[in-house]
Amino acid sequence: MLTGRIMGLDIGNNTIGVAVSDMLGITAQGVTTIHRKSKKKDLEELKKIIDEQNVNLIVSGLPKNMNGTIGPQAELVKKFCELIEYELKIKVEFWDERLTTVSAQRVLIDGDISRKNRKKVIDKLAAVIILQNYLDYKKF
Secondary structure, eight states: OSSEEEEEEEEEESSEEEEOTTTTSEEEEEEEEEEOOOOOHHHHHHHHHHHTTTTTEEEEEEEEOOOOOOOOOHHHHHHHHHHHHHHHHEEEEEOOOOOHHHHHHHHHHTTOHHHHHHHHHHHHHHHHHHHHHHHHHOOO
């Protein structure tokens, strides 16, 4: 049994998609998309959600290359997650996010969501998919 919620993150250069689990660790729900301003502001936004949602673990998508190697974008994500752990004192685990955005895009297209509206929610939906895959794997 979980003692708090798990937060899922889809970290990009311009935005951070955010999702959280229910208290039982069964389902993931989208929370928001943070439009990145600075590391300090990004951490403040994450801290606010962590406190409001009673989060005690973060799962960040790790954008590996298709051959499984770690590229420049994954290195940036890892460095930001190290900063999260250091500044916010919360553990961050990684989840392979290859093709997550493609899956999110497909869900939105199948749902007949306009291109304009897809752009608004794609990162949040990618965070939901990352977190839901993690929860399904862990089966809390």
